[in-house]
């Protein structure tokens with residue numbers, strides 16, 4: 001898809017890293033140490049399916065081990081190759097540093113079109129791939145912990161966790177070998193929605209700062225903003241759902257593999273998702289305008305553009321026609337380094353991937369901690385919290401009655417206040433706090449340094465400084 005004059009995905013990530021590193025005063029050699037990918041393991045394995053042996057190629061890259069375990073999703077797509085996996089692993093290093101998740105960066109991938117195989121076949125392929133990685137400690141609770149990415153979900157994570165448990169029968173922390181598992185297999189409430197929820201929290205935090213909103217030539221709050229989203233998968237669906245349901249945004253365009261649909265009045269996300277699940281595409285969705293050339297809709301007029309499918313979709317071929325003043329990189333690397341430069345020149349504000357889609361790894365971190373502590377968050381304190389709230393409400397009611405004050409609590413207050421936080425509330429609260437904290441850190445650099453032109457460079461600066469500090473603490 002990329003023109004021949006565009007750098008590869010990994011080169012794009014390196015170019016963005018270099019721009020930021022040039023503004024820092026790192027000791028000689030450390031810049032190179034942080035940038036390079038430590039190792040990439042390539043495995044080719046055969047699985048007997050449909051009467052013949054099929055050979056698959058898989059990868060697991062470890063970008064940086066300044067903290068362990070290293071962490072990063074496993075992607076199933078035909079685009080998977082060493083360049084892509086290494087780019088994604090590097091992004092994981094910077095992302096974890098930015099959101100203060102104590103992991104190094106890693107990523108895995110299998111070059112496969114998952115839609116070609118049925119569930120039973122996919123399970124056999126996944127277990128075999130996992131076996132190859134587990135026996136080399138490339139899946140291990142203390143060394144390398146995968147998660148879902150494009151083309152994989154909690155189903156694949158459950159198979160991987162089970163495969164690890166079968167091979168490491170005495171490892172009491174076996175469940176922490178992978179995150180993004182289903183709840184009944186050691187997962188955590190709120191992981192499936194986490195990346196989309198993180199996009200929502202990122203945008204909310206952005207709109208809390210009128211000065212930042214003005215830089216994107218927008219004003220007011222999130223409510224009523226017109227959004228075009230590409231990819232209605234895990235990340236895109238949840239982001240679109242939450243932004244339309246909770247924040248009154250209008251999803252005016254949805255781009256999928258088979259084209260795009262438009263409705264200036266706002267598309268009903270839940271119904272579009274049901275249509276997509278049923279038919280495999282967006283074509284034929286009733287009441288919306290269908291555009292066969294989906295990619296062209298990236299350049300339609302809107303307030304916020306959210307690419308949530310894959311890398312490189314905004315590139316030198318279409319960047320001059322992009323009209324959105326604000327782009328949120330829900331996918332990893334959706335804007336090439338060349339397009340990034342053009343957009344910066346145009347004054348487009350980009351909320352960069354290493355911040356915008358960090359919700360997934362943040363909640364994965366919570367899941368990993370839950371697995372290691374072998375207890376659900378909130379289990380110890382929930383009822384105790386409720387008891388204390390009861391005491392307070394009863395005391396207020398007693399005071400009001402004793403003194404004839406006639407106080408009444410607002411409708412719904414008592415019910416909301418008395419309920420102690422369960423795991424989902426705690427996870428959302430931790431995610432919101434993380435996204436706000438990371439935005440503040442980026443923003444301080446963005447607004448505080450005259451030589452920092454955008455949020456992406458600011459995000460890289462924060463991340464590189466933190467990774468450098470870890471390396472220095474390790475004596476490097």
Ligand code: NAD
Pocket residue numbers: 148149150151152195230231232233234235236255256257294308309310311330331332357358360361
């Ligand atoms: P997914 O497989 O659940 O969804 C991807 C969606 O994009 C699908 O609906 C697919 O049909 C659509 N799509 C694929 N190619 C397309 C194209 N050319 N045009 C339009 N639509 C297309 O994947 P996901 O987990 O939602 O991941 C999407 C992006 O978000 C990836 O870049 C991934 O690395 C990134 N990401 C995912 C997570 C996570 O927790 N899943 C976390 C961080 C970042």
